[in-house]
Amino acid sequence: QTLPILGSGAVRLLQTDRHALDEYKEQKLCFHADGCQSKILCFCLVSAVELSSALPVRVPPAAIPMDLRVEQMQTLDSSRREQQEMLALKHKQQLQRQILIAEFQRKHEQLSRQHEAQLQEHMKQELLALKHQQELLEHQRKMEQELEKQQREQKLQLLKNKERGQESAVASTEVKMRLQEFVLNKKKALAQRSLNHCISNNPRYWKTQHSSLDQSSPPQTAVSTYNPPAMGVYDSKDDFPLRKTASEPNLKLRSRLKQKVSERRSSPLLRRKDSPISTLKKRSLDMAGDAQDALTCACVTVSTQTNSLGAGSLQQLRQHRTLGRTQSAPLPQSGQVLQQLVVQQQHQQFLEKHKQHFQQLHINKVRHQSSHPTMTDETVVITSCSRERLSALQLKFLSLGLVYDSLMQKHQCMCGNTNTHPEHAGRIQSIWSRLQETGLRSQCECIRGRKATLEELQTVHSEAHVMLYGTNPLRQKLDSSVISMFVRLPCGGIGVDSDTVWNEVHSSSAVRLAVGSVVELVFKVASGELKNGFAVVRPPGHHAEESTPMGFCYFNSVAIAAKLLQQRLNVGKILIVDWDVHHGNGTQQAFYDDPRVLYVSLHRYDDGNFFPGSGAPEELGSGPGVGFNVNVAFTGGLDPPMGDAEYLTAFRTVVMPIASEFAPDLVLVSAGFDAVEGHPPPLGGYKLTSRCLGHLTKQLMGLAGGRVVLALEGGHDLRAICDASEACVSALLGIELEPLSADVLKQRPNENAVSSIEKVLENHSQYWRCVQRVASSAGLSLLEAQRGDSEENETVTAMASLSVAALEKRYIRCCACATERITPRDDSFFPSHIRDL
Numbered sequence: 001q002t003l004p005i006l007g008s009g010a011v012r013l014l015q016t017d018r019h020a021l022d023e024y025k026e027q028k029l030c031f032h033a034d035g036c037q038s039k040i041l042c043f044c045l046v047s048a049v050e051l052s053s054a055l056p057v058r059v060p061p062a063a064i065p066m067d068l069r070v071e072q073m074q075t076l077d078s079s080r081r082e083q084q085e086m087l088a089l090k091h092k093q094q095l096q097r098q099i100l101i102a103e104f105q106r107k108h109e110q111l112s113r114q115h116e117a118q119l120q121e122h123m124k125q126e127l128l129a130l131k132h133q134q135e136l137l138e139h140q141r142k143m144e145q146e147l148e149k150q151q152r153e154q155k156l157q158l159l160k161n162k163e164r165g166q167e168s169a170v171a172s173t174e175v176k177m178r179l180q181e182f183v184l185n186k187k188k189a190l191a192q193r194s195l196n197h198c199i200s201n202n203p204r205y206w207k208t209q210h211s212s213l214d215q216s217s218p219p220q221t222a223v224s225t226y227n228p229p230a231m232g233v234y235d236s237k238d239d240f241p242l243r244k245t246a247s248e249p250n251l252k253l254r255s256r257l258k259q260k261v262s263e264r265r266s267s268p269l270l271r272r273k274d275s276p277i278s279t280l281k282k283r284s285l286d287m288a289g290d291a292q293d294a295l296t297c298a299c300v301t302v303s304t305q306t307n308s309l310g311a312g313s314l315q316q317l318r319q320h321r322t323l324g325r326t327q328s329a330p331l332p333q334s335g336q337v338l339q340q341l342v343v344q345q346q347h348q349q350f351l352e353k354h355k356q357h358f359q360q361l362h363i364n365k366v367r368h369q370s371s372h373p374t375m376t377d378e379t380v381v382i383t384s385c386s387r388e389r390l391s392a393l394q395l396k397f398l399s400l401g402l403v404y405d406s407l408m409q410k411h412q413c414m415c416g417n418t419n420t421h422p423e424h425a426g427r428i429q430s431i432w433s434r435l436q437e438t439g440l441r442s443q444c445e446c447i448r449g450r451k452a453t454l455e456e457l458q459t460v461h462s463e464a465h466v467m468l469y470g471t472n473p474l475r476q477k478l479d480s481s482v483i484s485m486f487v488r489l490p491c492g493g494i495g496v497d498s499d500t501v502w503n504e505v506h507s508s509s510a511v512r513l514a515v516g517s518v519v520e521l522v523f524k525v526a527s528g529e530l531k532n533g534f535a536v537v538r539p540p541g542h543h544a545e546e547s548t549p550m551g552f553c554y555f556n557s558v559a560i561a562a563k564l565l566q567q568r569l570n571v572g573k574i575l576i577v578d579w580d581v582h583h584g585n586g587t588q589q590a591f592y593d594d595p596r597v598l599y600v601s602l603h604r605y606d607d608g609n610f611f612p613g614s615g616a617p618e619e620l621g622s623g624p625g626v627g628f629n630v631n632v633a634f635t636g637g638l639d640p641p642m643g644d645a646e647y648l649t650a651f652r653t654v655v656m657p658i659a660s661e662f663a664p665d666l667v668l669v670s671a672g673f674d675a676v677e678g679h680p681p682p683l684g685g686y687k688l689t690s691r692c693l694g695h696l697t698k699q700l701m702g703l704a705g706g707r708v709v710l711a712l713e714g715g716h717d718l719r720a721i722c723d724a725s726e727a728c729v730s731a732l733l734g735i736e737l738e739p740l741s742a743d744v745l746k747q748r749p750n751e752n753a754v755s756s757i758e759k760v761l762e763n764h765s766q767y768w769r770c771v772q773r774v775a776s777s778a779g780l781s782l783l784e785a786q787r788g789d790s791e792e793n794e795t796v797t798a799m800a801s802l803s804v805a806a807l808e809k810r811y812i813r814c815c816a817c818a819t820e821r822i823t824p825r826d827d828s829f830f831p832s833h834i835r836d837l
Contacts, residue, residue, distance in 0.1 A: 398528070398529070398530055399443075399444060399445045400443070400445065400530070400532055400533065400732050401445050401446075401447050401524055401525065401529075401530035401532070401533035401534075402441060402445070402446050402533070402534055402535075402729075403447050403448075403449050403517040403518070403534075403535050403536065404428065404432050404446070404449070404537075405448075406429075407506075407509065407510060407513055408425075408510045408513055408514055408537060409429060409510075409538075410425070410505075410506035410509075410510055411425070411503055411506055411507045411510035411511065411538065412501065412506075413489070413491060413493035413494075413495070413501040414494065414503060415489075415492045415493045420491050421491075421499075422683060422716035423538070423539060423540070423552040423716065425538070426718060427716065427718065427721060428536050428712070430722050431536050431712070431722055431725045432536055434725065435726070435729060438726055440729050440730065440733065444534075447520060447530075449513055449516055449517030449520060450517065451512040451516045452512045452513075452515035452516035452555070452560065453516075454471075456515070456516075456519065456560060456564060457470055457512070457515065457555055457560065459567070460546065460556050460559045460560050460563055461544070461546055461547065461555060461556070462547045464547065465546065465547045465548075465549075469507075469508060469511065469549060469554045470508055470511070470555070471508060497550065499551065500551065500552050500554075507554075511554045511555050513537075514538060514541070514557055515555050515561075517535055517537050518535045518537060518558065518560075518561050518709075518711045519557075519560060519564055521533040521535050521709060522561040522564075522666075522668065522709050523564075523565075523568075525666070525708075525709050526565055526569055526571060526666055527569070531706060531732075532706060532707060532708045532709060534671075534712075534725070534732060535557075535710065535711040536712055536725070537557065538712065539552050539554060540552055540580075540672070540712070540714055541553045541554070541555055541556040541559070541586070541711075541713070542558060542578060542580060542585075542587050542672070546589065546590075550612065551582065551611065556586045556587060556590060558576060558668050558711050559576075559586065559590040559591070561709075561711075562576060562590075562597055562668060563590070565666065566596065566597075571666055572596060572665055573596060573662060573663065573664045573665050573666075574596065574597045574598070574665065574667075574668065575664035575666070575667045575668070575703065575704070576591070576597060576599045576600070576669075576670065577601075577602075577659075577667065577668070577669045578600070578602070578603070578669075578670035578672070578713075579601075579602045579647075579669070579671065579672065579675065579696070580603065580670055580672025580673075580674060580713045581604050581672065581674045581675040581679075581683075581684040582604070582611055582612060582672070583603040583605070583612060583614050584599075584601055584603075584615075584670055584713075585612050585614040587599060587601075587670065588614070588619070588629060588631075591625065591628075592621055592622055592625055593621060593622045593623040593625040594624075594625050594628070595628050597628065598628050598658070598659065598662045598664065599628065599630065600632070600655050601630070601631050601632065602632040602650055602655070602675075603615050603631070604642070604684065604685075605617075605631075605633030606634075606636070606637050615633050617631050617756070617759045617760045618763060620763060620764070626767070627764060627768065630654065630655075630658060630760065632650045632654055632655070632756065632757065632760055633760075634646070634752065634753060634756050635752055635755070635756050636753075636756075638681060638685045639752075640750055640752075641685055641687045642686045642750075643677075643686065643687040643688055643689075644687075644688060644691075644740065644747075645747040645750075645781065645782070646749045646753035647675075647692060648692065648740075648782050649753065649754075649778065649780075649782075650757055651699060652774070652777075652785060653757055653774045653777060654761065654764075656699055657770035657771065658764070658768050658770065659703055660770070661768055661770045663703075664703055664704045666707050667703050667704050667707065667708040668709050668711070669700065669708065669709065670711060670713045671712055671713060671724075672712075672715055673690075673693070673712075673714065673715030673720060673721040673724040673725070674715045674716060674717075675688045676688050676689065676690055676693070676717070676720040676721070676723070676724050677689060677720065678717035678719060679716065679717050679720065683716055690723035690724040690727045691727055691740065692740065692744070693727055693728055694728055694730060694731045694737045695731070695737060695740060697710070697727075697728045697731040697732065698731045698737065701732070708732065710728055740782075745781065745782045745783045746781050747781055748779060748781045749778075749779065754778050754779045758775070758778050761774070761778065762775075
C-alpha cells in the first residue's frame with residue numbers, strides 16, 4: 001500500500017535494501033529465528049520510509065546510487081562484526097566444553113577409585129566373616145567329638161562297674177563267637193545222634209552180639225538188611241532246649257548241663273530205661289564235610305529201604321521227632337529225589353576240586369613259560385600238545401561267565417529322552433532280559449562286577465582324564481577351567497559333544513563300573529576260573545583315547561583289561577578283535593607300537609568319510625609293533641552294503657590266518673553289534689546277520705584254547721543287539737548253532753569288499769607268511785574256498801604218502817642187500833616211525 005506513495009526513488013532504495021537483507025539472511029539464517037528475520041525486514045521498511053520522506057520529491061537519479069553505496073558498505077561492516085562476534089562466541093563455547101569434559105573425567109576416576117576401595121573392604125570383611133564361621137564350625141565339631149568320646153567312656157565305665165547279677169543279655173564279641181561255636185557243635189551232635197537212632201537198638205537185628213557194658217557198637221558192615229524208618233517222635237527228656245539269650249552265664253550253665261547228660265549216657269548204671277541204646281559207632285562222613293550232608297545221606301539209606309518193612313515191625317520201633325532244619329528249603333520225601341541231590345552235591349564238589357586243580361596248573365604253566373622264555377622246537381610241540389589236552393579237559397568243568405549291573409543304567413542324559421540318544425540304558429536291559437527269557441543266563445555263572453580303581457584307569461588314560469571323568473563331583477576335584485570342556489546339548493542336557501552325554505551324578509560311577517566288570521571277567525577267564533565270558537556293559541569304550549572321550553566312550557575297557565593282563569598276569573600274547581562297524585581308534589592308539597597285542601578291526605571306512613575317520617589299511621603300527629595293527633577297512637559306502645558273505649571272507653582270508661599264526665594266549669572281542677541289519681545309515685547301514693556273528697564267535701573259540709571274552713561296545717537297534725547277543729552266548733556255551741543258508745555259502749563278496757581285503761593282504765604280506773597263501777582266494781565264496789582247501793589237502797596227503805612209500809622201499813632194499821649201513825646222518829633223513837622200525 002505504501003509503494004505508490006513513496007515514489008520511484010523510494011522503491012529503488014527499498015529494492016536495494018531488500019538485496020542487502022537477502023545477503024544478511026543468507027549469512028545469519030542459522031543463528032536467528034523467524035521472528036528476528038521479520039524484525040529486520042520491518043526495520044528495513046521503516047528505514048526506507050524515513051529516507052524517502054527526508055529526500056525531496058524530485059531527486060535527481062544520479063545522486064541516489066551514490067547514497068546507496070555508502071549505506072551498503074555500512075551494512076557489510078556491521079555483518080562482519082557480527083560474524084567475528086559469533087566466531088569468538090563459538091570458540092569460547094568449545095573451550096568451556098573441553099573444560100567440562102576434563103572435569104567429568106577427573107570426577108569419574110575419583111569415584112572409580114573410591115568404589116574399588118569400598119569393594120576391597122567389603123570382600124575383606126566377607127572373608128573374615130567366612131573364616132570366623134569356619135572356626136566356629138570346627139570348634140563345634142571338636143566339641144561334638146569330645147562329647148561323644150566322653151559318652152563312650154561313660155558307657156564303658158558303667159559296663160565295667162556293673163555288678164555280675166545285673167549283666168544284660170547283650171553279648172560281647174567273644175561271647176558271640178563262643179555261642180556260634182556252641183550252636184555248630186549242637187547241630188553236628190543232633191545230626192550224628194539222628195544217624196545213630198536210625199539203626200534199631202534191638203540186638204536180634206545184629207549179626208554179632210557184644211556183652212560189654214560200655215557204649216561200643218558192632219562193626220559198620222555188620223548191619224542186617226533191616227532198616228528202621230527215617231525219623232520219628234523225639235523225646236524231650238533226652239536234651240535241653242537252647243536258651244534264647246546269648247549271655248555268658250547261660251552258656252556256662254548250658255555247658256554244665258551238657259556235661260551231665262553226656263556222663264549219664266556214657267554210664268550204663270545211670271542210663272534211662274526208656275532211652276534208646278545207641279551201640280553203633282559214629283561214622284566219619286567226608287563226602288560233604290558237614291552235618292547237613294551226613295543227614296541227607298542217612299535219609300537216602302533209610303528211605304530207599306522202608307518199603308521192605310512190615311507193619312508189625314514198624315510198631316515195635318521207637319518214634320523220633322524230625323530234626324530242626326537249618327535251611328528254608330523243604331526236605332524231599334522220595335528217595336530218588338534225595339539220591340539226585342546227593343549226586344549233584346558230589347558232582348559240585350568234584351567240579352570244584354578240578355577247577356582248583358586246573359587253575360593251579362594254569363598258573364604254574366604261566367610261571368614256567370615266563371621263567372623259560374627260550375625253548376626248542378620239540379619242547380614247543382610238546383608244550384602245545386599238553387596245552388591242548390589241558391584245555392580240552394578244563395573246558396569240561398568250566399562254565400561261561402556273565403557280568404551285568406543295573407547301576408550302569410543310570411548313565412543317561414538329564415533330559416530323559418531316549419529317542420534323541422541312541423546309546424541309552426535300554427540296551428543292556430533288553431539284552432539281559434533276552435538272556436533270561438531264553439534260559440541262557442541259567443546256564444552261565446553270573447559274577448559280580450566292581451568299580452575300576454583310578455590306578456587301573458591310568459594304565460591307558462592320562463591322570464587329568466581320569467580325574468576329570470572318573471571322580472565325582474567334578475567341581476570339588478578340579479578348578480572351573482574344565483567346565484568349558486562340557487557343552488550344552490540341544491535337548492537341554494550336558495555332554496562332551498553332541499552324542500556323548502554326561503550325567504554329573506551317575507556317569508563317573510557307571511563308566512568305572514563298566515571298566516571294572518570287564519577287568520574282573522577277563523581275569524577270571526585268564527586265571528582258569530571260567531571257560532569264557534560275555535560282558536553286558538555300558539557305556540562302550542573303544543573310541544576313548546588317552547585324553548579324549550568321544551563316540552559315547554569315556555574309558556577304554558578292553559584296552560585297560562589287556563594292559564592289566566600284561567602287568568599282573570604276565571600274559572604274553574593277546575588278540576583283540578573289533579567287529580564294531582566303527583573303527584576302534586582308542587584301542588589302536590593304546591597298542592600301536594606293542595608287538596604283544598595283535599589288534600584286528602573290521603569296520604566301515606569309506607576312505608575316511610565315516611566316523612571316526614581313522615582305521616586306514618595303511619595304518620600298520622609303529623616301531624616294534626609294525627604289522628600287529630590290522631585294519632580291514634571296507635570302502636564303497638552302501639552300494640551295496642556289506643553282509644555275511646563279506647565278513648565271512650574277511651575272517652577266512654585275514655582274521656583267522658593271521659590270528660592262528662600269532663597264536664594268542666587270550667582273545668578279547670570288542671563286540672559292537674551296530675553292523676547287524678536294522679541300523680540306519682548314519683549308525684552303520686550294513687546287512688550283517690546275528691547268525692553270522694554266532695559263527696564268527698565259534699571260529700574265534702578255536703584260538704587260545706577257547707579263552708574268549710566278549711565285551712559289548714556299540715549297537716543301538718534293540719532287536720538286532722538282542723539277537724546278536726543270544727547268538728554269541730549260544731556259541732560260547734557250545735550250543736549247536738543254526739547253519740548258514742545255502743545262498744550265503746554260495747555268495748561271493750562284492751567288488752568293494754574284495755578290493756578292500758586285497759589291499760589289506762598286500763600291506764601285510766611282508767609281515768605274515770600265511771597271507772600269501774590265501775591272497776588268491778579273496779574273491780571266492782565260502783563253498784568254493786572250502787572245496788579248494790580240501791583238494792589242496794588231498795594233494796598234500798597223496799604226496800606225503802608217496803614220499804613215505806619211497807622211503808620205506810629204500811630202507812627195505814638197503815636192509816635186504818646189507819651193502820649199505822645207515823649212519824646217524826642218514827638215519828635223520830627217515831621219518832620217526834621208520835627209524836623205530
